[in-house]
Every structure is written in C-alpha cells, then in structure tokens.
Amino acid sequence: MESKKVSESITVMNELVLPNDTNVFGNLMGGRLMYWMDIAAAMTASKHCNAPCMTASVDNISFKNPIKLGNVVHIEAKITRAFHTSMEIHLMVWGEDNLHQYRYESNEAYFTFVALDPNNKPRLVPAVLPETEQEKALYDGALRRRQLRLILSGKMKPNDANELKAFLNS
Template sequence: MRKQKPVSDSFVIMTELVLPNDTNTLNNLMGGRMMHLMDIAAAIAAQKHSNRIVVTASVDNVSFRDSIRLGNVVTLQAQVTRAFSSSMEVHIDVWAEDIPSGTKFKTNEAFFTFVAVDQAGRPIDVPEALPTTDDEVRLFDGALRRRQLRLVLAGRMKPEEASELKALFAI
C-alpha cells in the first residue's frame, strides 16, 4: 500500500498584482499569462503532495468568465484532488479583486494533471491523496471520471475501457 497524504497538505495560495506588462491592449490580463500563473500554482501543489519534481501532463478546459483588469489582484488557490500511481490531478480556482472598489469575483477554474518524475525524468510513484472535507471528497470522487475522459480524448484509452464513463458513450 502506498503512503497516504492529506490533500490539504498540498494547498497553495498565490497572489499577483496585474501590471501593465501582463495585459493586452484592452488593459485586461492576457490569457496566456493567466495560464502561466495557473500552471505555477498547480505545480507547487503537486510538488507539495509528491515531494518530487513534477511536469505538466494535461490541462482541462480553461474558460475565461470575466476580464481581469490592470491593477486587479489575482488570487489562485490550488490543491491536489486525487493521486494515481505517478500522476496527480490538481484543482485551481482563480479570483480577481478590485481592492479600491471592494469587489471580488471568481474568474477561472480548471483541472491540471501533473506527473512526478525522478532526476532522469522517469515517472515515479506518489502518495495517495486522502480527502477529509466534503469538498475534498466531492472532487476526489469525480477525479477518476475526469481522468478517464482525459485519457479517452487523448486516444490513450478506449471508450469501452472507461468504466466510470460507460453511460456517456454508446458502446
């Protein structure tokens, strides 16, 4: 049996101020810059869980709900939701805050997958993720379905092999 680690041990909060160099010509945070920040926060969470070097394996759909403006403060919260043998799913929530007006709103949410690797870049086992809160359990329970969907969409798993997704596919 693999070692277990509470998912709360991987929790990361990262805060950034949106500066002119981060924005497009409309003074909104560029999407690529947002994804860069999300990748960093998620990688730190995966590293905290695995105590290993990690590489990004996949990024689920990232939708941009609201623009993040020049001068806003961006807060990213990331946490491992579930660990498989060498891979970990990480959930990220992104919030923007306009401090002068006192408004705060959620702008993004996504799941990233990371693989822990050794010094030679080969996948290495990671501890199991142990959820404790209701939200952690909910995200943990859905992680296998999301993983199977990723693998099917990437052509690395046949739909009929996706035990958690059989109801979604006409097999």
C-alpha cells in the same frame, strides 16, 4: 508510501496585474494567467509527492470574468486525486478589485502533473486523503475526468471507461 491530506499541499498565489500583463482592452492576458496557474499547480504537485513534477495536461480553462489592470489575481491550487504516477490539481482563480473592495470568480481548471524520479522517469506518488465534502466530491469526479482525458488523447478506448460510462448512464 503514506497517503497525504489535500490540505498538506494547497498552494495560494497572488499576483498584481501590471501593464505588461494586459492586452489592448486592459484585461489580464489568458496566457499570462495560464503561466501563473501552471506555477501554482506545479508547487501543489511537488508538495504532495516531494519530487519534481511536470505538466502532463491542462483541461478546459474556463474564462468567466476578465481580470483588469491593477486588480489582484488570487490562485488556489489543490490536489484532487493521485493515480499511479500522476496527480490531478484543481485550480480556482479570483480577481480582486481593491479600489471598490470586491472579489469575483474568474477562472477554473484542472491540470495533470506527473512526478519524476532523479532520472526524469515517472515515479509513484502518495494517495490523496480527502477530508471535506468538497474535497470528496472533487476526488470522486477525478477518475471520470481522467478517463475522459485518456479517451480524448487516444490512450483509452471509450468502452474501457467504466466509471465514465456508469456516470453517463445513471
């Protein structure tokens, strides 16, 4: 299976925040944003492996700034690393106030997806080839984030997380 560049599967999604998307404060509801983020991440995962994919986990969605009614939501999803059958997708979200002409950071998260074969069983995925410094940094951190996810889900013992231990002890 041939490796693929990060740039081959980047997804950029834009949404306009309408009244039905907001809470009583006029801010985009977190659940609606998570829904849009999941779609963008799924498109990136599917592009990377040319197969249907399902969400396996969502890490720490950080809400930095609210996105207001009438603003535009920009979501950028890119693969950081592929493992055996799973892929980590990094998402960055910005809000844009067109009236006042400024863009601001709103959210960041990591989603994990698993590729599926025609029988809905996990299938192998291509490796990732990071090219830029940012892509390489996200790639390097992905194994530690994966080990942390596995520990928190009870699928890995802390003593077996060698990359994470080395990082914490450095």
